[in-house]
Amino acid sequence: NAGVTQTPKFRILKIGQSMTLQCAQDMNHNYMYWYRQDPGMGLKLIYYSVGAGITDKGEVPNGYNVSRSTTEDFPLRLELAAPSQTSVYFCASSWDRAAGELFFGEGSRLTVL
Amino acid sequence: DAKTTQPPSMDCAEGRAANLPCNHSTISGNEYVYWYRQIHSQGPQYIIHGLKNNETNEMASLIITEDRKSSTLILPHATLRDTAVYYCIVRRTGTASKLTFGTGTRLQVTL
Numbered sequence: 001n002a003g004v005t006q007t008p009k010f011r012i013l014k015i016g017q018s019m020t021l022q023c024a025q026d027m028n029h030n031y032m033y034w035y036r037q038d039p040g041m042g043l044k045l046i047y048y049s050v051g052a053g054i055t056d057k058g059e060v061p062n063g064y065n066v067s068r069s070t071t072e073d074f075p076l077r078l079e080l081a082a083p084s085q086t087s088v089y090f091c092a093s094s095w096d097r098a099a100g101e102l103f104f105g106e107g108s109r110l111t112v113l
Numbered sequence: 114d115a116k117t118t119q120p121p122s123m124d125c126a127e128g129r130a131a132n133l134p135c136n137h138s139t140i141s142g143n144e145y146v147y148w149y150r151q152i153h154s155q156g157p158q159y160i161i162h163g164l165k166n167n168e169t170n171e172m173a174s175l176i177i178t179e180d181r182k183s184s185t186l187i188l189p190h191a192t193l194r195d196t197a198v199y200y201c202i203v204r205r206t207g208t209a210s211k212l213t214f215g216t217g218t219r220l221q222v223t224l
Contacts, residue, residue: 042216102157105156106155
């Protein structure tokens with residue numbers, strides 16, 4: 001099993017550009033999450049999904065969109081990149097609502113200039 | 114979910130036990146205590162969790178006080194590879210696993 005795979009690992013964007021961070025998991029997990037981590041800070045939840053076709057907002061959803069068309073994939077879309085979105089983005093998945101064990105990807109480092 | 118308080122940093126000599134404290138004085142009866150760690154800039158890694166009994170696995174032990182207002186994560190024989198930020202998280206059962214990460218404790222293991 002590859003676990004949770006994120007692409008790209010690094011990306012530089014110009015202000016106003018758009019992009020999609022990809023996340024895929026091969027563990028057949030129902031729950032998937034997107035977090036962001038600013039330098040020296042903890043992780044903040046952006047969006048999460050409890051299954052295909054179902055998504056919900058976390059603490060910091062503004063400026064982002066998600067979709068969940070399959071169990072495996074949970075892409076995160078940035079429509080109009082802003083410097084405030086410079087961060088490291090982590091995707092995670094878990095088995096069910098009772099499970100506290102989240103499996104994280106290696107992260108995607110995004111810089112907006 | 115209850116808030117947690119951890120010291121910002123700790124040092125530990127290699128080979129010694131690392132005891133990382135966490136205060137969660139507002140924890141309620143259906144909330145679990147979880148510990149994760151983040152090595153350098155990698156994704157966080159699950160370590161252990163518990164409700165009220167002490168727990169042990171191959172990575173660590175979790176000691177929860179009888180009143181459940183605090184807990185301690187114990188790494189019995191710390192190595193340099195245990196240098197990381199350790200997060201103590203409290204989460205209600207029956208909810209989607211939306212773990213709230215604070216700033217954690219930065220553990221530095223030294224020779």
